[in-house]
């Protein structure tokens with residue numbers, strides 16, 4: 001399919017002969033990512049105490065403007081750049097230096113300036129500190145080419161060290177991971193995946209040897225390490241003599257470079273040649289006697305590193321919601337500019353319908369994600385109830401897997417909404433789809449998280465806590481005339497509970513885990529949409545109620561044929 005050239009009479013041509021003018025298409029434009037996001041602004045107005053929002057909103061407006069302006073421009077200018085690995089210098093010395101792109105260097109500065117890993121540790125907003133942080137992340141993410149990847153691991157490492165109780169390491173690393181001084185700030189990697197398995201971490205082959213000098217040294221190969229330029233990492237290795245499986249692994253702290261700046265017993269074998277996230281320097285690392293410190297005991301490493309996963313999965317959910325919103329906002333703006341069949345796309349009923357369906361998914365993903373964020377903030381501030389703590393444990397994998405799947409579908413639809421332009425590299429659009437595709441893969445794939453959720457000991461309690469929270473949402477929805485939407489959400493959750501309680505063998509249980517998890521996720525999103533509509537008023541209520549109806553039509557209960 002080709003787009004027609006515009007043929008128009010030229011005023012400069014004697015006799016008014018027709019000339020072929022080049023076809024010029026109007027690219028989508030960005031408004032302030034914060035002030036133009038009605039759902040986000042309305043949500044914060046309802047959630048946060050008035051004075052608190054008044055105090056922090058200027059920062060959202062500032063970052064929203066920067067993201068739509070200078071950062072988006074830099075992102076476009078940086079389009080063809082990629083990190084470069086130099087393994088050897090001109091004189092034969094092994095250096096393994098990785099040069100990052102200008103966008104990433106700027107993103108690093110902006111991340112420290114906005115305190116993207118500082119805010120939740122400063123706790124100025126008490127239980128709302130995570131909300132403040134993740135609103136900033138939501139605005140920052142779509143224009144910084146996945147710089148959120150090292151930030152997520154940095155936040156996760158800080159949390160993991162704090163929960164480990166290792167005072168020396170907390171004192172050494174946490175201020176650097178969570179500080180606002182650009183000269184002293186660090187990022188962290190997490191090195192878990194080996195060629196033997198990313199999901200099956202228990203099969204890791206890296207070993208840890210305790211030397212006569214009392215120092216641990218690691219030997220092995222880490223197959224995917226995304227923050228290859230970080231100053232430190234948390235990793236898993238098996239102390240010599242330990243048994244097989246996850247419990248035989250210990251968690252180690254590694255400072256990647258010595259005082260002279262040389263990598264400490266680490267070789268960067270190569271950077272991965274990836275479908276997307278190409279600004280992220282994802283490396284294969286050879287650990288060849290890497291000095292390391294035990295963080296918390298010589299066994300139980302997979303359990304000790306869980307806080308890392310809790311945090312990175314939350315970041316993943318925020319990034320999924322953020323990419324979805326961004327893709328939709330670009331497509332919606334373009335629909336006002338692009339004319340087909342004599343009308344802007346936005347005036348064509350089916351195109352409008354298509355974009356509205358995407359918007360409904362964006363809104364559902366946003367509300368589920370920010371419920372998770374709210375619960376995380378409450379837990380860290382020590383004000384979560386027991387039920388909220390149980391719910392947080394369920395929602396962490398649930399939100400990650402639900403939004404990860406939604407994001408790929410929504411971004412793909414938004415790309416299609418640009419027609420051929422969405423497939424052309426220098427529009428800057430295709431990268432959005434490629435980068436989104438990683439979200440269901442890393443930090444646990446959809447299947448692995450579905451099983452993780454289903455097989456956890458407290459799953460029944462988690463589902464009960466979810467039903468309770470959804471019940472509250474549904475009561476609110478009823479007061480706004482959204483009883484039918486509330487019923488769908490409740491019925492789907494009841495179906496999921498019945499499925500969970502049914503007597504079935506292990507194989508059938510595992511086979512249905514994804515449908516079970518996605519039913520929980522979609523039912524919760526629907527209930528939250530209905531609740532949010534009920535709490536809004538006027539045209540905003542009508543808009544969100546319409547999104548809730550739309551979301552419901554797209555399908556919520558994936559288990560209906562199994563009961």
Ligand SMILES: Cc1cc2nc3c(=O)[nH]c(=O)nc-3n(C[C@H](O)[C@H](O)[C@H](O)COP(=O)(O)OP(=O)(O)OC[C@H]3O[C@@H](n4cnc5c(N)ncnc54)[C@H](O)[C@@H]3O)c2cc1C
Nearest residue numbers: 190191192193197198199224225226442443444445447448
């Ligand atoms: C760009 C990128 C960057 C990354 N960065 C890092 C990093 O910094 N640090 C790090 O540690 N890792 C990193 N990873 C690795 C990532 O976390 C793993 O790739 C991921 O966890 C999946 O593991 P795997 O590749 O071994 O896939 P596998 O575990 O082999 O999975 C393959 C397929 O099998 C399915 N599967 C696996 N087990 C089951 C089961 N029991 N039941 C049903 N289905 C199952 C999975 O869902 C998947 O679809 C990165 C990956 C990518 C793509």
